[in-house]
Amino acid sequence: MSVAATTPRFKDNVHDALHDERLQRALPHARNFMSRRADAVARLPEFDALRDSARAIKDHTLAHLDLYLEAFERKVVEAGGHVHYARDSDEAIAVILGICKACGARVVTKGKSMVSEEIGLNAALEREGITAVETDLGEYVIQLRGEAPSHIIAPAIHVTRDDIEADFRRVHRDLAPDRDLSRPEQLLSEARAILRDRFLSADVGLTGANFLVAETGTSIIVTNEGNGDLTQALPKVHVVLASLEKITPTLNDVAQILRVLARSATGQDMSVYTTLSTGPRRPRDADGPEEYHVVLLDNGRSATLGGPFADMLRCIRCGACMNHCPVYHAIGGHAYGWVYPGPMGAVLTPLLIGVAEGGQLPNASTFCGRCEAVCPMRIPLPNLMRTWREREFERRLTPPLARAALRLWAFFAKRPPLYRFAVEPAMRGLGLIGRRRGRFAWLPFAGGWTRGRDFAAPQGATFQSRWRAKSGATQ
Amino acid sequence: MSARDEIFASIRRSLAVGPVDAPRRDAVAARLAQAPVGIVPRRGHGEATESLATFKSEAERVQATVAEVALSSDVPAEITRYLRENNLPATLRFGDDKRLADMPWAATALEIARGPSEGDDLNAVSAAFAAVAETGTLVLVSGADNPTTLNFLPDNHFVVVFAADLVADAESVFARLKADYGAGALPRTVNFITGPSRSADIEQTLLLGAHGPRRLHIVVVAG
Numbered sequence: 001m002s003v004a005a006t007t008p009r010f011k012d013n014v015h016d017a018l019h020d021e022r023l024q025r026a027l028p029h030a031r032n033f034m035s036r037r038a039d040a041v042a043r044l045p046e047f048d049a050l051r052d053s054a055r056a057i058k059d060h061t062l063a064h065l066d067l068y069l070e071a072f073e074r075k076v077v078e079a080g081g082h083v084h085y086a087r088d089s090d091e092a093i094a095v096i097l098g099i100c101k102a103c104g105a106r107v108v109t110k111g112k113s114m115v116s117e118e119i120g121l122n123a124a125l126e127r128e129g130i131t132a133v134e135t136d137l138g139e140y141v142i143q144l145r146g147e148a149p150s151h152i153i154a155p156a157i158h159v160t161r162d163d164i165e166a167d168f169r170r171v172h173r174d175l176a177p178d179r180d181l182s183r184p185e186q187l188l189s190e191a192r193a194i195l196r197d198r199f200l201s202a203d204v205g206l207t208g209a210n211f212l213v214a215e216t217g218t219s220i221i222v223t224n225e226g227n228g229d230l231t232q233a234l235p236k237v238h239v240v241l242a243s244l245e246k247i248t249p250t251l252n253d254v255a256q257i258l259r260v261l262a263r264s265a266t267g268q269d270m271s272v273y274t275t276l277s278t279g280p281r282r283p284r285d286a287d288g289p290e291e292y293h294v295v296l297l298d299n300g301r302s303a304t305l306g307g308p309f310a311d312m313l314r315c316i317r318c319g320a321c322m323n324h325c326p327v328y329h330a331i332g333g334h335a336y337g338w339v340y341p342g343p344m345g346a347v348l349t350p351l352l353i354g355v356a357e358g359g360q361l362p363n364a365s366t367f368c369g370r371c372e373a374v375c376p377m378r379i380p381l382p383n384l385m386r387t388w389r390e391r392e393f394e395r396r397l398t399p400p401l402a403r404a405a406l407r408l409w410a411f412f413a414k415r416p417p418l419y420r421f422a423v424e425p426a427m428r429g430l431g432l433i434g435r436r437r438g439r440f441a442w443l444p445f446a447g448g449w450t451r452g453r454d455f456a457a458p459q460g461a462t463f464q465s466r467w468r469a470k471s472g473a474t475q
Numbered sequence: 476m477s478a479r480d481e482i483f484a485s486i487r488r489s490l491a492v493g494p495v496d497a498p499r500r501d502a503v504a505a506r507l508a509q510a511p512v513g514i515v516p517r518r519g520h521g522e523a524t525e526s527l528a529t530f531k532s533e534a535e536r537v538q539a540t541v542a543e544v545a546l547s548s549d550v551p552a553e554i555t556r557y558l559r560e561n562n563l564p565a566t567l568r569f570g571d572d573k574r575l576a577d578m579p580w581a582a583t584a585l586e587i588a589r590g591p592s593e594g595d596d597l598n599a600v601s602a603a604f605a606a607v608a609e610t611g612t613l614v615l616v617s618g619a620d621n622p623t624t625l626n627f628l629p630d631n632h633f634v635v636v637f638a639a640d641l642v643a644d645a646e647s648v649f650a651r652l653k654a655d656y657g658a659g660a661l662p663r664t665v666n667f668i669t670g671p672s673r674s675a676d677i678e679q680t681l682l683l684g685a686h687g688p689r690r691l692h693i694v695v696v697a698g
Contacts, residue, residue, distance in 0.1 A: 026678070029678050029679040032679050044516060044518070045516075045517075046514055046516045046517070049514050050513075050514050050516075053513045053514050057513070060506075063490065064499055064502065064503050065486050065490070066483050066486045066487055066490070066492070066494075067499060067500060067503040068503060069483070069486075071503065071507060075659060079660075085477070085478040085479040085482050086478060087478045087481060087482060091478055135686065136676070137674045137676040137677070137685055138674075138676035141676065154675070154676065154679070155676075156676050156677075157679070160678060161677055161678050164677060184677040184678070184680045184682055185682055187677055188674060188677065188682050188684070188685060192684070192685065192686060195686065196594065196686075199594075199686075200593075200594050214507060215507050215510060215659055216659050216660065216661050217659075218661055224672070224673050224674060224675075224685065225672055225673065225674045225685035225686045225687065226627050226672040226685060226686040226687025226688075227685070227686040229623070229626070229627045229666070229687065230627050230628070230686055230687075233623050233624055233627065233664070234624070244482070244486075249503075249506050249507060249510075250506065250507060250510040250511075251510065251645075251649040251652075252510045252511065252512050252513065252646055252649060253510075253513070255513070255644070255645040255646050255649070256513040256514065258645065259516070266675070268537075268669075269533070269537075269609075269610045269669070270537075270610045270612055270667070270669040271669070272537070272668065272669050272670050272671070272672060272673060272687070273666065273667070273668060273669075273672075273687070274612075274666075274667035274669075275664065275665070275666050275667070276661060276664065276665040276666075276667075277663065277664055278660075278661040278662070278663060278664075278665075279663060280663065281617075281663050282617075282618070282662070282663055284618060284619050285617055285618055285619065285622075285663055286570060286571075286590060286591040286618070286619045286622035286624075287591040287617070287622045287623055287624045288617055288623060288663050288664060296482075298478075298482045298485070302482055302485035302486045302489055303485055303489055304489070305486060305489035305490055306489040306490050306491065307489065
């Protein structure tokens, strides 16, 4: 069972998000990512060539995914680790619970893992009486708030500093109530001290993976805080939870993708910690886990290969698409209603929970194309969203009135002379009526548009008629 | 059918391939064996002095500090100086690394502890396996010599880089790892560390010392 989606109520979610003053105060922070990425890209002349290289590596890997998985598995076992396969969320949870029970685990610390959100791991652990502790600062904050991440790399971007102070005062009851928490540094220090104890007392550490390397049987995490490293270095058991498409052939291939990952995500050249883990601790090692498990989750990804959405499997979860999305900037991540927000979420969500549940998300796009322009893996996100829209229409999930309107428009659009014949007088008419104010506050059949904003009045002539007049005049 | 078998069957169905497909197997075996190097930025490359200058400026860009000393025997004095100037306690922990153990610590007033950290150390020093000029990155490998916990638990982390271990790019690090540990094998943990720990999770404000070290001081030994 994965987390319940509110995606079918997307329109209500959007309405609520737009009217949520606290959220709207926090959201402008998401825009900071854009200039940082631009600066980092400007500093690396090879950036676009690296994008092509990264894309080619992933395409090659996905075309040979079965064989690279076999190679990866072989290497993990050679290094003394274990590989587990899970067809869906339930199986992944069962495997992880099995590992936890076998070692009598009571506390599991977690590095940041979107796949663990996808399978609803925390709730499943709690049901079995195992405490799950999120250790990424943003994840820790939202766990205290009982929320889901609203961004794949900045999970608490919807939360303000004031909110965090209030949450810490509410939950950290053992600390002096009159302590000063007015500066962000103080909040960080408090979380650091509390989580330090958790790291040292955990029985199992669970991390995600940015890469699984077939050449060496290595899992790699890319982080800034160091929480992922403490999560996997201190407990007796290290569990890696990752989806199939994280497989990458060689370390040299990883080096290519690393050069576009952090730049696209946070605008760093490299994240602070890129950590390669291979098997459990070795006989002479002074520290490290005694057991190493990799849980490989499918959840529909194998069926996506070779199909119209296969490009999505190149995604490296950098978040650049949402960082540059005007829709995400306006509504934040929670409105998308499931685990993955923004343009990548609009494509991935219908794949993972079905078009009937998630089909509204691909409609939440202005098709401005910025997501594709910044995607390090060159995923054609607008095109994939368009493909979902077509699916939604074909499967009659679009509301009847919208279907009728689209059919009517299509009837005219397929007959250009008729289209011009119908549209030119209509535009002249609307232009005349709206001439005085230059806009309409109300139009028939367009209440959904005009409730929130005015409709600009046409200027009278159509583009085509003006083009004809212009080219006639110059010839 | 087991989950494993079903996932492999599903992948092969989607890709319209069979389990025995010699050309595909050959392509994969070749890539794994050859591990071709892709596009490598020019930035890290150049003469030794140029590389060192790039390493230094890239490391400082990410809030690490860098000192250069002439000899291995100068390292204890440099660490003592840093601790004193930053009003930090005169304690230090390190592992079994012979290069570190052979340094003249007795000549300093530092209180030395050895072995992995249990979480209550303020200062630790590690010797780097390599350093990457392109991004100002340190590479540390796990083992008794330089326990991984020393990279993350102390507040202040010192890392000694011997100039001969400074390389241009990550690809060169992987080549060195292959030479030392064998093809397709790695130590339990390889840490690429680029600057001190940080978080921007509170309103996108950059704060240092999230869970790992608050300060990262790199000592480059020229000789």
